Amino acid sequence: MAARVLACASCHGAEGEGTSDVYFPRLAGKPAGYLYNQLVAFRDGRRKYPPMNYLLDFLPDPYLKQMAEHFASLRPPFPAPAVPTVSKEILARGESIAVNGDPQRGVPACASCHGATFGGMEPAIPGLLGLRASYISAQLGGWRYGTRTAAVPDCMQIVAGLLTEDDVKAVAAFLSSRPAPTDPSFAKRGSLPMPFACGSQPN
Numbered sequence: 379m380a381a382r383v384l385a386c387a388s389c390h391g392a393e394g395e396g397t398s399d400v401y402f403p404r405l406a407g408k409p410a411g412y413l414y415n416q417l418v419a420f421r422d423g424r425r426k427y428p429p430m431n432y433l434l435d436f437l438p439d440p441y442l443k444q445m446a447e448h449f450a451s452l453r454p455p456f457p458a459p460a461v462p463t464v465s466k467e468i469l470a471r472g473e474s475i476a477v478n479g480d481p482q483r484g485v486p487a488c489a490s491c492h493g494a495t496f497g498g499m500e501p502a503i504p505g506l507l508g509l510r511a512s513y514i515s516a517q518l519g520g521w522r523y524g525t526r527t528a529a530v531p532d533c534m535q536i537v538a539g540l541l542t543e544d545d546v547k548a549v550a551a552f553l554s555s556r557p558a559p560t561d562p563s564f565a566k567r568g569s570l571p572m573p574f575a576c577g578s579q580p581n
Contacts, residue, residue, distance in 0.1 A: 379448040385433060395454040400510035406452035407562050411501030413446035415528065415578055424527055456508045456558030464551045468544075472552030475545055485540045486573040488549065491533075496553065498564040502579045505564060506553050514550035522546070529577030536574055 386405075391397050394406035405413060419425040421434035421442065434442070462469050474480075476496070479487035488496065491503050498505035506514070520526030521538035528534060541549070572579070 393452045393454040394449045400512040404508040405449040408504045410446040410450035412504045417442040460554040462555045468548045472548035493565045500567040511550040511554035518546045533574040533576035
């Protein structure tokens with residue numbers, strides 16, 4: 379499989395660690411269920427990016443599962459955290475939403491699904507570290523405007539729809555500035571509270 383996924387390396391790195399392009403994310407070490415869901419979404423056109431749609435167009439589910447399991451097994455080093463380019467107030471706002479949410483507006487904490495260390499949860503909730511602010515912001519924007527979707531009920535579309543543009547900027551800045559986790563593993567299935575039903579993460 380390592381030889382077969384060399385086509386992925388130019389965008390996502392030789393070990394799925396990501397590259398200098400902020401819009402090509404780290405794949406390594408994410409839960410296999412999450413990676414498989416994304417591969418299916420690109421193949422079936424629910425996520426739209428022509429190179430990915432083209433590469434995956436005719437690949438069957440068992441092959442996509444093998445690809446997902448391969449990248450999930452990799453553990454290359456995390457990149458250095460980004461140096462924040464926003465004010466301390468914006469960074470603090472991002473931390474507050476990520477850790478505590480905004481109960482007055484019904485916004486859950488990122489940590490309630492992605493874990494206190496933002497490492498993700500089996501089988502299909504991804505870690506959020508090692509990603510650039512621009513990428514995080516773009517994905518949240520995609521959910522807010524319906525250009526990125528997941529299985530119904532689409533919990534991330536619900537969450538992102540509750541965020542303002544300023545919230546998105548703050549959360550993206552905070553998460554991208556976090557240091558690499560000391561333990562890159564993800565939480566066990568069912569060990570986090572999850573405030574919403576989520577089609578991508580069945581209980």
